Amino acid sequence: MSKVAIVTGGTRGIGAAISKALKDAGYTVAANYAGNDDAAAKFTEETGIKTFKWSVADYDGCVEGIAKVEAELGPVDILVNNAGITRDAPFHKMTREQWQQVMDTNLSGVFNMTHPIWPGMRERKFGRVINISSINGQKGQFGQVNYSAAKAGDIGFTKALAQEGARAGVTVNVICPGYIATEMVMAVPEKVRESIISTIPVGRLGEPEDIARCVVFLASDEAGFITGSTITANGGQYLT
Numbered sequence: 001m002s003k004v005a006i007v008t009g010g011t012r013g014i015g016a017a018i019s020k021a022l023k024d025a026g027y028t029v030a031a032n033y034a035g036n037d038d039a040a041a042k043f044t045e046e047t048g049i050k051t052f053k054w055s056v057a058d059y060d061g062c063v064e065g066i067a068k069v070e071a072e073l074g075p076v077d078i079l080v081n082n083a084g085i086t087r088d089a090p091f092h093k094m095t096r097e098q099w100q101q102v103m104d105t106n107l108s109g110v111f112n113m114t115h116p117i118w119p120g121m122r123e124r125k126f127g128r129v130i131n132i133s134s135i136n137g138q139k140g141q142f143g144q145v146n147y148s149a150a151k152a153g154d155i156g157f158t159k160a161l162a163q164e165g166a167r168a169g170v171t172v173n174v175i176c177p178g179y180i181a182t183e184m185v186m187a188v189p190e191k192v193r194e195s196i197i198s199t200i201p202v203g204r205l206g207e208p209e210d211i212a213r214c215v216v217f218l219a220s221d222e223a224g225f226i227t228g229s230t231i232t233a234n235g236g237q238y239l240t
């Protein structure tokens with residue numbers, strides 16, 4: 001039987017590429033999403049991957065959603081915490097709602113998904129938790145105090161939990177993508193995009209598949225000695 005993977009936010013952008021790459025690598029994939037039913041339906045039509053709707057910001061919703069996935073597909077071996085949002089504003093204009101929404105999805109969402117899945121991974125003596133943080137969680141970004149704080153939190157979460165999972169055969173790692181050519185980034189004016197690209201030593205934006213390939217490697221049996229790691233995939237834009 002093939003291993004089962006959940007990808008949160010797995011129907012669009014980077015998450016969609018991760019879902020597809022895991023499927024191509026032989027995993028049974030459940031792609032979670034929050035609200036965009038049309039994108040999810042189109043994704044299933046194109047890929048044959050099953051989608052499941054709940055918000056990672058809601059703990060009880062995660063417990064229910066994970067139970068549904070496990071009933072249909074089997075116990076979860078691979079968890080990719082990819083769902084993320086931005087609510088940008090300079091700090092002096094940032095509202096408590098903007099702060100809280102980003103914390104609830106980008107940081108608590110990682111807790112809400114990992115906590116119910118963790119005991120099963122420990123019992124079965126195998127698991128892979130792969131978190132998607134950001135270059136901006138490493139270096140900070142103007143207008144993104146909320147996002148940078150949550151994404152930096154994901155890195156701390158990873159390093160601490162990796163220590164708890166190691167003896168049980170569960171690895172926990174985090175990937176920090178740089179600027180990736182998703183709808184969000186492609187929507188910025190071409191001039192701004194050109195100026196971003198000029199700061200990336202490899203001279204291009206990343207592709208969602210650049211991140212998906214890192215996930216497939218971290219999910220594999222061959223990556224069992226790698227835990228607590230931060231994989232930086234940013235074309236050389238920020239060197240840690």
Ligand code: NDP
Pocket residue numbers: 008009010011012013014015032033034035036037039054055056057082083084085105132133134135176177178179180181182183184185
């Ligand atoms: P997109 O906006 O293209 O897609 C986001 C996905 O997350 C969608 O499937 C969306 O579902 C889902 N989602 C949002 N909120 C929730 C929620 N509360 N519960 C469940 N699913 C949710 O994002 P990207 O592909 O650009 O980004 C993916 C991850 O990579 C994010 O964590 C982001 O912070 C990170 N990242 C992105 C970079 C980039 O350049 N694009 C750079 C660095 C990091 P729905 O379709 O229903 O809205």
